[in-house]
Amino acid sequence: MTKAEFLSKQKEAEYAIREKGKFIPWLSLMITIAMVAGIGMLAGFFRWTVYNGDPAYGLLWEIAFCLLVLCITSYEHRYSGQKTVALLKKLGLTCPICDRSSIFDNGKITAKTGQCSHCDHSFFDPAS
Numbered sequence: 001m002t003k004a005e006f007l008s009k010q011k012e013a014e015y016a017i018r019e020k021g022k023f024i025p026w027l028s029l030m031i032t033i034a035m036v037a038g039i040g041m042l043a044g045f046f047r048w049t050v051y052n053g054d055p056a057y058g059l060l061w062e063i064a065f066c067l068l069v070l071c072i073t074s075y076e077h078r079y080s081g082q083k084t085v086a087l088l089k090k091l092g093l094t095c096p097i098c099d100r101s102s103i104f105d106n107g108k109i110t111a112k113t114g115q116c117s118h119c120d121h122s123f124f125d126p127a128s
């Protein structure tokens, strides 16, 4: 790989991560936080209804729904991370020795020196 090819691939990966992959992970993180808070609140309210002698079993269905949404968003979050790793490997921006990516701050060092920022693996000849 030449320096120009490396920089082009790096730009492509950084754009994909910054622009395309920004909305969904944040949305799933917000939903996850809301679901965790909702489960805590509903469980506390259910406990209160049991304590007062009239258990509101509908709350258990709501807790189950929140758990389901939590599982889906957790899976989505994990899946989007795997997609990013797959993209970096496809573009050759992951070091084959130490498995670290060469984008953003690490990528700046690699763009200057041609070597992995963590080990001595050479991505390209800096003179090219």
Ligand SMILES: [Zn+2]
Residues within 6 Å of the ligand: 095, 096, 097, 098, 099, 100, 116, 117, 118, 119, 120, 121
């Ligand atoms: Zn490395």
